[in-house]
Amino acid sequence: MSNNVDSVSADSSFYICFVDDLEEKEWIYKFIKLYSFYIGRRVLSEIPETLFNDDDFKNSVNIVDYDYYSLIKPIFGRNPKHLEDGEYEAIGIAHYLDILGELRYLILDDRRAKNFVKNNFEYLADKVVGTIGFIRNSCLEDGKLECEEGIEILNKIKEVIKSGKKRPLNLNEKKCKEIIDPIIEELLSGGNNGRE
Amino acid sequence: MSEFDEAKQMGLEYLILLVLGCKDEEISMLHLEKELFLLWNFHPGIRKYMKFIKHYKGPFSREVQECVIHPFYLENCWKYIPPKKYDRLSGGYIKLTEKGREEYKKIVNEILKSRDDELIHLLAGIKIVRNLYDKLSFKELLLLIYNTYPEYTEKSSVYWEIKKEKDKLAKNLMKKKVIDEDRYKSLVKKYS
Numbered sequence: 001m002s003n004n005v006d007s008v009s010a011d012s013s014f015y016i017c018f019v020d021d022l023e024e025k026e027w028i029y030k031f032i033k034l035y036s037f038y039i040g041r042r043v044l045s046e047i048p049e050t051l052f053n054d055d056d057f058k059n060s061v062n063i064v065d066y067d068y069y070s071l072i073k074p075i076f077g078r079n080p081k082h083l084e085d086g087e088y089e090a091i092g093i094a095h096y097l098d099i100l101g102e103l104r105y106l107i108l109d110d111r112r113a114k115n116f117v118k119n120n121f122e123y124l125a126d127k128v129v130g131t132i133g134f135i136r137n138s139c140l141e142d143g144k145l146e147c148e149e150g151i152e153i154l155n156k157i158k159e160v161i162k163s164g165k166k167r168p169l170n171l172n173e174k175k176c177k178e179i180i181d182p183i184i185e186e187l188l189s190g191g192n193n194g195r196e
Numbered sequence: 197m198s199e200f201d202e203a204k205q206m207g208l209e210y211l212i213l214l215v216l217g218c219k220d221e222e223i224s225m226l227h228l229e230k231e232l233f234l235l236w237n238f239h240p241g242i243r244k245y246m247k248f249i250k251h252y253k254g255p256f257s258r259e260v261q262e263c264v265i266h267p268f269y270l271e272n273c274w275k276y277i278p279p280k281k282y283d284r285l286s287g288g289y290i291k292l293t294e295k296g297r298e299e300y301k302k303i304v305n306e307i308l309k310s311r312d313d314e315l316i317h318l319l320a321g322i323k324i325v326r327n328l329y330d331k332l333s334f335k336e337l338l339l340l341i342y343n344t345y346p347e348y349t350e351k352s353s354v355y356w357e358i359k360k361e362k363d364k365l366a367k368n369l370m371k372k373k374v375i376d377e378d379r380y381k382s383l384v385k386k387y388s
Contacts, residue, residue: 064317066238066239066317067237067238068238068320068321068324070237071234071235071321071325071328072324072328073344074329074341074344075340075374075375075379076375076379077343077379077382077383092320092321092324093320095320095321095323095324096316096317096320098320099308099319099323100308100311100316115373119373119374120327120328121324121327
């Protein structure tokens with residue numbers, strides 16, 4: 001696996017959004033080619049089966065075998081509903097990448113997990129993005145994804161939400177207007193981000 | 197000491213150094229011990245260095261205590277300050293010395309240079325526990341530990357006192373934004 005500052009630790013919501021909600025597994029492959037993704041066992045167990053059983057996927061990401069949740073367990077207790085909380089594992093892996101100086105993004109969509117980072121690990125706060133923010137930054141900050149591709153993904157999210165069949169990233173139409181529309185505008189004016 | 201015991205002693209002393217050096221602040225023996233207990237649960241590579249038993253103040257490791265008070269390989273790298281007369285909880289305090297700070301920098305640089313995955317995960321774990329638990333009072337820390345690992349309330353001499361104060365302690369934890377409302381409720385209701 002590559003060693004660079006383009007490493008990403010993401011919670012399962014990121015993978016679920018593309019595979020289950022948008023039914024666009026290929027976009028996951030696109031992202032794991034652009035960035036070096038790290039994934040722990042808990043998150044791995046939460047992602048859709050089609051991805052979990054896919055050897056190509058498993059061979060393209062870095063699988064981490066440490067139980068970071070055990071360090072945080074006293075904060076959340078023994079409540080079984082937290083046993084599968086992959087976001088805290090993603091936060092642990094982000095620490096590992098940060099120590100290596102390779103952390104680019106910690107992708108968290110859950111507000112509680114984001115607040116947890118803000119309140120306890122301030123030094124990671126500027127690396128935290130949601131899935132939508134990650135798509136934006138991938139186009140505008142990193143110049144890795146074409147703006148057109150970013151717009152395509154965001155429009156697909158809007159479309160699925162509008163259809164009422166699914167709620168990717170727990171968003172509704174109101175939230176779409178607030179969050180996604182301004183980013184689409186930004187991407188529309190972002191062109192190719194200076195690339196030829 | 198056998199060769200195995202020597203290696204264990206040295207490993208534990210370096211582990212203690214890594215925990216101490218992670219922050220520029222002194223740490224109580226109680227915090228150090230409980231944080232090492234969580235790391236012991238987390239990282240299989242360090243389990244051979246110590247054992248944890250049920251004791252007066254939750255999980256306790258004789259090996260940790262002995263290494264902190266009488267280090268052999270890392271002599272003068274930290275200073276142990278015994279607890280004051282009426283201090284029943286802290287177990288004393290440990291402060292890194294200048295020599296310890298230098299040794300810490302050296303060892304961390306070596307770890308980073310070697311890119312030893314196991315050790316980098318250990319550094320990550322240490323950073324997490326120090327940032328999460330250092331800011332808790334002794335009783336807040338014990339409340340969370342007893343509630344999460346109830347088997348360690350056995351033999352505890354402070355458990356009943358903490359149980360009596362659980363509402364106030366849980367409220368403080370929420371004020372500090374360490375726990376959320378769900379956890380607050382679970383501490384107040386289920387703690388027994």
